[in-house]
Amino acid sequence: MPEKKNEVIHAALLGAGTVGGGLYRLVKKMKKEIPHRIGCELDIKKVLVRDASKPRKGIDESVLTDNWDEILNDKDIQIVIELMGGTSLAKAHIIDALNAGKHVVTANKDLLAQHGEEIFAAARENNCDIQFEAAVAGAIPIIRPLMQNMAGDNITEIMGIVNGTTNYILTMMTEEKMSYSEALKIAQEKGYAESDPASDVEGLDAARKLAIMAQLIYHTNVTFEDVYKEGITAIMPDDIRYTGELGYVIKLVGITKLTEGKVEARVHPIMLKKDHPLASVRKSFNAIFVKGEAMDEAMFMGRGAGSMPTASAVLGDVLDVMRNIRMGCCGRVQVENYRDIPVKPIDETKNNYFIRMKVEDRPGVLAEIANVLGDNKVGIANVSQKDTRDGVADLLFIIEEVKESHMVEACCAMRGLDCVYSIANVIRVY
Numbered sequence: 001m002p003e004k005k006n007e008v009i010h011a012a013l014l015g016a017g018t019v020g021g022g023l024y025r026l027v028k029k030m031k032k033e034i035p036h037r038i039g040c041e042l043d044i045k046k047v048l049v050r051d052a053s054k055p056r057k058g059i060d061e062s063v064l065t066d067n068w069d070e071i072l073n074d075k076d077i078q079i080v081i082e083l084m085g086g087t088s089l090a091k092a093h094i095i096d097a098l099n100a101g102k103h104v105v106t107a108n109k110d111l112l113a114q115h116g117e118e119i120f121a122a123a124r125e126n127n128c129d130i131q132f133e134a135a136v137a138g139a140i141p142i143i144r145p146l147m148q149n150m151a152g153d154n155i156t157e158i159m160g161i162v163n164g165t166t167n168y169i170l171t172m173m174t175e176e177k178m179s180y181s182e183a184l185k186i187a188q189e190k191g192y193a194e195s196d197p198a199s200d201v202e203g204l205d206a207a208r209k210l211a212i213m214a215q216l217i218y219h220t221n222v223t224f225e226d227v228y229k230e231g232i233t234a235i236m237p238d239d240i241r242y243t244g245e246l247g248y249v250i251k252l253v254g255i256t257k258l259t260e261g262k263v264e265a266r267v268h269p270i271m272l273k274k275d276h277p278l279a280s281v282r283k284s285f286n287a288i289f290v291k292g293e294a295m296d297e298a299m300f301m302g303r304g305a306g307s308m309p310t311a312s313a314v315l316g317d318v319l320d321v322m323r324n325i326r327m328g329c330c331g332r333v334q335v336e337n338y339r340d341i342p343v344k345p346i347d348e349t350k351n352n353y354f355i356r357m358k359v360e361d362r363p364g365v366l367a368e369i370a371n372v373l374g375d376n377k378v379g380i381a382n383v384s385q386k387d388t389r390d391g392v393a394d395l396l397f398i399i400e401e402v403k404e405s406h407m408v409e410a411c412c413a414m415r416g417l418d419c420v421y422s423i424a425n426v427i428r429v430y
């Protein structure tokens, strides 16, 4: 067995904001426990910030720096914990750190979803650890399960609620009949939303997390650009009310699966039966539902964001790196993209759909619409007529599984009918 060395392992923290500040506090709190659990102490020797002269509550002034070279050139610092965010400077620092033989822990989903392959290659070449549990779904253990616990299985599908802001908004619109803008405002006040909440509500944040998970399970490069993105801004109170009456809830999910030799990677609202395990995931909670050939099904649920939950996942990674350093086995677990699988365009995917449309309230309208659907190879599973006011009826369809391109063509043709005033929404159904 390799000799156990290192009384203290020194690390540097890049960023002392929401997550970085939380991590610093957590390390202080766990200071006495860590040596018992790992066999040596953890020292945060330097903290990189933009303005080192600004006092930071709970952080020793002596460790603050705005000079990256002080960290890069410090041979004692073995671990760099990147919690500054952004994609250019963070990428440069991470690559520099890995090339200098320092191990890296990061929560930066934006960076990994865009430049993961380059960063993972640098870690491999330098035999360094790169750990990023907090980059997907905050405190929920999902990266390590996918990379290690499930490494002996073929994962066939992931469906996850991986954005707390949108799940909070949809929950409040459904349960409290709150307006979209009121719910978003509260999500921002509670600190769930990104600084630009468009990233949450347009599905971009979820797409970043999905891209990371997709490449881990399919061992092929899937980036943020590859993921189809549709947010929740088009979901109206009528959609929530009517789908609820039909026995569904609406959630924003990220889905990745392998079909016909291609990777599907998409983020969009979906209608889930009320008894589906993800349907009961409420407010800012995240959950990830995984299917594997051998393992069958598993679900991971918990806090997907916030200072201390995210710091908890980051510190877990740091302690794992410390174990590896002590045992001389760093670089043991790497991201291996040994396949080259194409990504399937959204119009080639197959789904069930819900259609809500406003139509003229007169005999024969349903037949006209059914003909157009049939002409476009679209089959009806269920149809119902709801509120009728001033000669306008709300017509709801559940559509049998069909290729997205046929659905798009059918909608286009239905819009051309005089009796169809509007197709108010089309939502995919699981």
Ligand code: NAP
Pocket: 014, 015, 016, 017, 018, 019, 020, 048, 049, 050, 051, 052, 082, 083, 084, 085, 086, 089, 107, 108, 109, 110, 134, 135, 138, 304, 305, 306, 307, 310
């Ligand atoms: P944040 O509150 O904005 O903090 C960013 C920190 O980085 C600040 O301390 C800032 O320094 C420092 N920083 C930024 N640019 C810098 C630069 N050019 N040079 C030196 N320091 C710089 O961000 P956060 O919410 O903690 O997020 C950090 C990372 O964690 C991001 O990648 C984010 O996506 C990820 N993440 C966050 C959450 C969450 O719940 N917040 C959850 C999962 C993952 P100053 O203080 O001097 O400005």
Ligand code: HSE
Pocket: 137, 138, 162, 163, 164, 165, 166, 192, 193, 194, 200, 205, 304, 305, 306
């Ligand atoms: N804005 C993100 C969310 C934060 O709402 O889930 C965590 O990534």
